[in-house]
Amino acid sequence: MDQRLEVFLKVIEKKNFSKAAEELHMTQPAVSQYIRSLEETTGVKLLERTNKYVRLNKAGEIVYHHAIEIKELYAKMNHLLDDLTNKASGSIAIGASYTFGEYLLPQIIAEAKEQFPDIKPTVTIGNTTTIAGLVLSHQLDVGIVEGHFKGVQELKTEPFAEDRMFVVAAADHPLVQRTKPIKVKELIEETWILRELGSGTREASEAVFKKFSILPPSLMHFSSTQPIKAMVEAGMGISLVSEWAIQKELRYGDLKVLNVEGLPYTRDFSIVTRSPFQTKALSAFLDLLKNHKELTDFKIL
The missing domain is CATH 3.40.190.10 (Periplasmic binding protein-like II)
Known part of the structure; x- marks a missing residue:
């Protein structure tokens, strides 16, 4: 990998020429020379520099983004070559x-x-x-x-x-004792506690809503499953979760799977x-x- 790119990445990581030089076991003038050479080769200025900071300009952001990819690809290439004999x-x-x-x-x-x-x-x-x-x-x-x-x-x-997903509720939720399958439409007025947009679990919940033509008016969102389980256990609502995420809670009786018609949802x-x-x-x-x-x-x- 071009050493100028390595020096450039280290300067950005440390946000300081002298700290980058120390990390690379080089002198600060040598670091400056590498950056200057890279800027001359690319034909554009890459960094905004003052006595207080070093930061990327627009051109620098482009070079930084691709330098990261080059570094990863270079390391992967070396690993593949090593693997031929090791x-x-x-x-x-x-x-x-x-x-x-x-x-x-x-x-x-x-x-x-x-x-x-x-x-x-x-x-x-x-x-x-x-x-x-x-x-x-x-x-x-x-x-x-x-x-x-x-x-x-x-x-x-x-x-x-394959992953199977079930609707869970608190152990004392009224629907837990139902032996007859619960229709998804019966759950429309429940508060649904869901993952954020962009997550696979949220995508699964949206797919279930679409499949059964429901649009619950009361939704809550969290960025991980752990607080969702805690909220459900506290009686704040219900959720659709993976069976792998609730093994411990089911074992100790903290959460219960609702007998919902048409589920589990598989992905x-x-x-x-x-x-x-x-x-x-x-x-x-x-x-x-x-x-x-x-x-x-x-x-x-």
Whole structure:
């Protein structure tokens, strides 16, 4: 990778020439020379500099965005070359949407580290749209998401496991004792506690509303599943959640699944990648993921 880009990225990271020089074990004039050379090559000024700050201008933002991608691609290239002769090792940047990332991924990574101790996974958790965007920009090697995203032809999406979703309520909710199936239309006046737009779980809720032609007037929104479960447990409303997210609450009786006609709602967990090439470390992780026993065999509901 062009050392001028490495120096440029470090200056932006540290927001200071002298701190970047210290980190790179260079002199400050040398750092300045690298930045000046990069600006001469690109033909534009990239940084706004004063005694107090260093920040990107518009041209600098363009170079910074692509320099990040170049750095990721360069590292991936070296990993692929190393893999020609070496065993599965090195870093894997993994992204996961909240349901999978919070409730399933930790165990899978623990097993991956046990089987392949030389791999070094890092994990980013976000909603489905965020994770897909990070894979697209080469900041993640792989994303594991639920739901769908549109208009991203560069990404390869591969479903690998099924997820079932149920409507849950507090243990003392009046509908919990109903033995006769509840029609979804009976739930229209309930307060629905949902995830934010852009999440796979929110997409599933919207799909259920559309399928049964309902539009609940009372909605609440949260950016993760944990506060949603707490709100439902406190009797503040109901929610549609993955069975993987409620195993502990069902075991202890804090939440109950409502017997709703036409449910559970099923969706896929999918693997999202961009590059057609995979390091040995990533291939080993994906093989473990696709054949993970808990996903293929075990269900609690």
